[in-house]
Amino acid sequence: MGVPLLEVRNLSVNYTTMRGVVKALDRVSFDLDENETIAVVGETGSGKSTIAKAIVRVLEENARITGGEVIFEGVDVLKLSEEEFRRSYRWVKVAMVPQGSMNSLNPVLRVVDQMIEPLVLRGVPKVDAIKIAGEALESVGLPKDTLNRYPHQLSGGMKQRVIIAMAIQARPKLVILDEPTSALDVMTQANIMNLLKRLKREFKLSYIFITHDLALASELADKVLVLYAGRVAELGSADLVYTDPKHPYTQGLMTSVPTLREDKKLSFIPGEVPSLINPPSGCRFHPRCPYVMDICRREDPPMINLKDGRKVACWLYH
């Protein structure tokens, strides 16, 4: 193993909006090895997508990385210039399948034109690029003539697969998948998941798999990062987190993991995700926590290393 592929250290991101400063991410840290999958799990608004955008450096205009490092193969990519990062990392070492892939394809260009762009950009002759694109499509299960279609002629699932094909044709080390199946029906969802598993095996990919659906995450994940209100609640190997969740929030989530494949709402953690402009004092989960103690209200729990290698941010384990 040696040096991990990706090390995220104390990443913090703020958004400036009309209503105030949103502290979207607060000191998020995790590691990822080669050919490993980490599932980033959390509710809407927990900051999951922000992590993805931060790593690929496509945060919005009003976002600021206020601290932390993103170390990829030993290099802190946050310190690189935009041009350097673009040239050496984007779609070379790291690719992203964004949330809402339906809208990620340029409506006025044909699929082939969009697929060969990153290849041609890096000096691949056009003819070869088209061939590579065709092969990539086949490995995601799409016919070659999809190349000549326009995005609006494809179904949602097909578009999703085109994006995935684009991601793997670049042979990156890391693929970030942000809710890759949330807009798809169950059957397509299953297909995509199988596809992702196969690709990971075949091309030795590492995934950051962002989702709110625990059951889904369990299919792929080696590690799990549970995110709540911009902070890490729990981080550890998938087996452990699933079978024996330590953080009260994770426990709440886990009891909704069904034995059959159903999408169930997290309906019994009372309360709502807090506003990140004025987060609660101390532990951000304390207003909803069934085990809340006095110290939880006052102080921010540190990241505690458990004996089995997991990290939990909860005063219960202090």
Add this chain to the structure above:
Amino acid sequence: MSMLRGIALRIINLTVILLVVLIVIAAVLSGPASQVLKDTIQRETSEMVTTIMLHHPMTPAQAEQLKQTIIKQLENAYGLNKPVYIRVFYVLFNILSFNWGFSYYPDAYGVPSGSVVSIIMSALPGTIILDTLGILLSALIGIELGLRAALKYGSLYDRAITYYGAVDSGIPQWWVGILMILVFAVYLRLIHSPIVFPYGGIVDPQYYNVWLYDTAKAFINPKILASLLYHMVLPMLTVFIVNIGGWAYFARSVVLNIIREDYVTFARVKGLPQGQVVSRYIMRPAMPAILTSIFISIPFIIFGGFLLTEAVFQWWGLGYVLNIAIVGVPTPDMPVILADTYMSTLLYIVLVFILEILIYYIDPRIRESQG
């Protein structure tokens, strides 16, 4: 190849509509058009009879009778005594076959033959130069400015462009022309500036003959060409000032919407350089919307303004000719007015054609929805 087929279909579609438009216009104007035709017949018959009388002398009564016979025959031949709907088709036929008659006041135009076809055709190059060049250049400059403003959203530059663009569509183009003449022709002369601009006209008066009769020759002659450019400065400036803003404003608002689209972010994620992102992922999807947004303004801004601007600058084009035919002669010069209207309509429709086909070509989604 289906795109070619699609374009062909659209062309056919638009041609049909063009014909329908012409038919309706012909119908509406068939009254005066028929009158024009009658007048033409009168005039030609008079000439004919005069020529005949040279060889076969006859009494005035006989000549008059002959004239009336010929007139009646001609009128029948042209269907002037037939019911309205048939007359309309005759009128339409006349339009399409360039049988446009003669001006009531040929001296007003400097084309001695007075043939309306000659008058209108001599005016066509002027309009095409000013209008098409003007619109094209304004569009190019305007879209560029608008794009830059959108990319620099919130900056001073952006706000300046927005206000300029918004106000621009409320300025009468012809009045700006008047201002231009006031400042750059009248006042410059008043202060004895070495550089002055002409009050109007399309070329120096000495070259008018060439321009009116043999326009192609005018372009080859460098002196005339220079004169043309010299006279084009103020009108073109006017066109720019009044049109660039509109294009910039539309371009900016369309681009602002597109910038937020997911596919633009994704293009960056793919590692594409900014230049490519702008041209392929922002401008290309934006073009159909920009072109479409012009559609509401077309009837007013693009056509009304240009015709009058020509009149103000006495720029020899369809607008100026129309101006002369309406206010420059004692009574409205119907033949010229009608023909000018037809020609302007044709030009206008060609403009819209080109726009529609452009939009169709650029935006594949439109191809789907309209087949």
Add this chain to the structure above:
Amino acid sequence: MAKVSELRIAGMTLGEITKIYVSSTLGKVSIALFVILIGASIYAAVTLPPNFGSLWNNPLYWQIYPKDAPPAWVNYLSGNGYAPQVMFGREVSTQGSTVRFSFEVDNEYSVPWRDLYIVIKPMSGSSTFTAYLSIRRPDGYVITIGPLLISSMYTEVGTTQQVESQVIQFYLAKYGYMLTVPQGLSAVPYIFSTVSSGSLKPLKGIYVINLTLIANNPSKGIGNRLISLVLEGNVYGLMGTDAVGHDLWLGLLAGFPLSLEVGVVYALISTAIAIAVGLAAGFMGGVVDEVLTRLTDFVILIPAFVILVVLSVLLRLNIWQAMLYLAILSWGGAARIIRSITMQIRTAAYIELAKVGGASNLWILRNHALPQILPYALYLIVVGVPGAILTLAGLNFLNLAGANYPTWGNILYYAEQYGALESGMWWWVVPPGLLIVLVAVTFIVTALAIEPIVNPRLRR
């Protein structure tokens, strides 16, 4: 329908909409501009007499006004050189047959008055008068003018042969200077000039003008009259005058109410048509859609302005009729957009209904389509006004589609005809266009201010 206070358009109540509108800079500017427009219109409607149109077109009414005169405030900028319009008036009521007045005027101007008018109101055909003027100049000399026959309300003094020769006589006698008064021009300026070192110079100082008026029919006497003496100035009023002597300030003012009315009515009509067509086409689909779309394409392809010109010439349209035709010809672009919006709403609504369980088309129309279309319709109305104002002004510029009333485009027509441009008469040529721009920009700014409400994505 719910109470007005709970009425929501585009997801906001009327109160919220107003708040957003007023808080933006654009909103404030647009309100300010509207206040100006409406204020000017009300002022015009109130101060101008109802028959202003026919007054404007009657050249006799404007006789005593200076012609081609720049605005009076030019004097402040150029150092008080131009003599302004001066009028002295006395009411008399006497049975006697002779009246005498004395007026004093201070000539501090380097460009003297152009002419002198004697105005007698009322004036009947049967009575005539004889007038004598004696003018005492600052240099002590006196010029005598007369006898002049007064037989109409306005009598112009300066261009009469008699007056001319009297002035020439004066110069000959007092200065030994041979004065030539150019053909057709008035001799009055020379009354206020002097000869110094061989050339003509203005004579500044106090002048005393004595007017003697004698009734030619002594038995009738003078009666009740308002007798005025008018010195025609070189500058006049707030906006100057044109070739006829029209007070441009009044003419320009008159344009406000007319422009507003015509513009707004146009926008309402054309938007109504666009909505009707767009809604029907987008909603009903099928054959109706096909037909209406073809119709819309057709209407878009008609060059409204050109056709309007021909129609105005042929049918001698007035401004209201022209506006109507314009509305009929120019709803195409808007209809297309409304149709596409309607179609989007329709597909979205149906998906919803599929889950809930059918309701009639009419219900969808009322509860889904209309509330979403209304904001955009309002926007269309506001945006439509400038187009009409510009187009109609353009027609007016060709002396078409007029009203019996001065319009800004028409004023520019006469300016162009007269050659005001080449003569550098900026006060005639610039303000009408500026006002057109003002009105148009008011609506454009309003449209900009409404945009964030109509298009939520632009709200920041």
